Amino acid sequence: MISSDSLTLFSDSQPTATDTMHATLITIGDELLIGQVIDTNSAFIAQRLNEIGFAVRRRIAVGDIKEEILTSLKEASENSEVILVTGGLGPTRDDITKQTICEFFGSNLVMDQEILHMVKALFEKLKRPMIDVNRKQAEVPHNCTPLKNFFGTAPGMWFEKEGKVFAFMPGVPFEMKPMLTEQVIPKLKTKFSTPFILHRTIHTQGLGESFLAEKIKDIEDLFPEGFKLAYLPNYSIVRLRITGSGDDPEKLRTVAEELETAIRERIGEFIFGYDDTSLEKEIGKLLREKKLTMAAAESITGGLIAHKITSVAGASDYFKGSIVSYVNEAKEHLLGVKESTLQQHGAVSEETVRQMVSGAITAFKVDYALAVSGIAGPAGGTEDKPVGTVWIAVGNSSEIVAKKFQFTRSREIIMEYTAITALALLWRFIAGRKL
């Protein structure tokens, strides 16, 4: 139990409550409205804005339609200090958006020589001819600050109007992200006196969100002014994010550390990492530290686990590979699972996954391996082993631990839970934690 004594620091360190600044995010583009493209930009932008103390008040998606764009810009400026707009700047659609922008800000288009030079250089590098529409992309409203696009042809635009900031960026994530992080965010920090925002994220696996909340409710109740706790669940991973807002970074850090310590003392057994990490990254860290290696043997997940592991740059330092043994013969021939085992116990059994682990260790000559076998559905379930029945084993040459799970809902969801649970078990095994 946290006593108010141990948190005396809090009363000294009330961060100054600062009025939250708001942003509205606007995306321009029919492709979003028809559902052809998923909006991933807004989540990214929201996270970057949160880091500097802005709260996103609203997100609006409109089509490539002048009236819609004008309406959304006007509405956004009525309730936000910052309006960030993505999309609508491609060579074929440049016309509508830029014209609309000029109308909104009372601008004329002028050719920006520096931008033109960049666009020319990009086409030379790609060994492609530059056509007229691309040339026109270097025209910008005379009263904006152009934002350079180092990864595409459309420059961004920064406007200030009546104390508000409007930034227009390309919709292509690969082009937008650097422009946002390297130009827009720094300019926003300069323009507005943003409070200091501190995030500390605690990654947990193994206990559901509501049970975690129950365990740390009293700690959460003692969070001081300026601090809050967010629960961010994703399948069986729950991130707990402590956020502190104020003017004194040192005080914020001290308080955040105390809160983190209190939480760790309460639910430490479920914590596997902090801040920017993932199970696959933590496994990588551990293996690098110990200079050890791993492999996988996958049936039900069909390569998903290997894909997650190899999505981490440098994984080949510790990950040797995976055998996706999608049928019984492959389990026998490539992993050495005994035919008699498959016949007596079936592919989805403790005996099979144990042998798959041993087989992977031998095949790849690694220190650790994980194995999964199960029924993803929708077909294939029996009364004995319904859809969602999954066996997971992790181990090394001395010890193998196997566990059975019952996942539900859909093929995709069952595969995702299996992959995450397998990685979590392996991490615990390597880290010497209770499984």
Added chain:
Amino acid sequence: MISSDSLTLFSDSQPTATDTMHATLITIGDELLIGQVIDTNSAFIAQRLNEIGFAVRRRIAVGDIKEEILTSLKEASENSEVILVTGGLGPTRDDITKQTICEFFGSNLVMDQEILHMVKALFEKLKRPMIDVNRKQAEVPHNCTPLKNFFGTAPGMWFEKEGKVFAFMPGVPFEMKPMLTEQVIPKLKTKFSTPFILHRTIHTQGLGESFLAEKIKDIEDLFPEGFKLAYLPNYSIVRLRITGSGDDPEKLRTVAEELETAIRERIGEFIFGYDDTSLEKEIGKLLREKKLTMAAAESITGGLIAHKITSVAGASDYFKGSIVSYVNEAKEHLLGVKESTLQQHGAVSEETVRQMVSGAITAFKVDYALAVSGIAGPAGGTEDKPVGTVWIAVGNSSEIVAKKFQFTRSREIIMEYTAITALALLWRFIAGRKL
């Protein structure tokens, strides 16, 4: 060249132009505004609405804030006939949204016995105690039509007000999707006389969007009233979607077939499938037809290809597995790639991927295999083989074809292009198409 003579049918079959009906999509929930969750619901809803003739005019995301919810409902009803709202209905947040809904529609909450019964049954099935907040979820505004939720505890709500339709659904995709497709869409079709909408999607791979557009520009120019063509690119796959809108389904079908035929005659070599399909599904269809099997040998893609293939239900009928040989020793020991080959030519070479294909065919005893090897980055590139250099091979026991590619941008993008290109090449090989 399409002549206007061959399209005489078009002049007879002008579909009646119908005023497009509009929908606004609203998502409620802080988790979207802070960027914790990606909005996938809106794209799904938009596609379903498009299929019955509704165009999404705008999408708005607001937080769990009464004023924001009220404002967005009001604004939406001013420019759309249909307003679909997701989110905000979970047991901990039910209060704000439901209260706000009651305020907007002038409702009292009443306990719906049928819904209560369903919620109770759900908890019994999950063997969990039902607590008060869950009980309250069965309370619905007296003037709505409740929408049953067969996959969760929060019922949806359907309101009609001043000729507009408002439907509120849970935010969890797994709960929203069935409610939308099985209840909301049918009710919308009944309520509004929607035009008949026909979509015909042509899937292509191997030619970029602008080049495709150039090749079929004249056909596109001859599209009759009521018909349009959308280009929907995703990495190196470009879907061409023909959409026809009118009152006579037979006439629409006939015209759509003519347009499809014209397009196929022009760019048929790039087409691999129609409507709801994917490269992995088409590969599955071909292999089932021929009663043949396949496997994969993956280096750079680290399991991504196997994951794509196994995401298709029933893949184990034709897919035996994959060897993710992430390091050279694994390529040697598990796929039989010669040590001398690796030393002389390197892992990223024609010789290596050819041997990987042979190795996979032998290891899994299959008819076809594909192999990929490359440099995903960010590290690992050399002047000779920069980041993004990828070799792909596909083949059977008689013939193997290998090709080299240069992909760019980021690790994730390079891996995705490699996977798609490998599947496309394999499909062409199995289908007997030019590679």
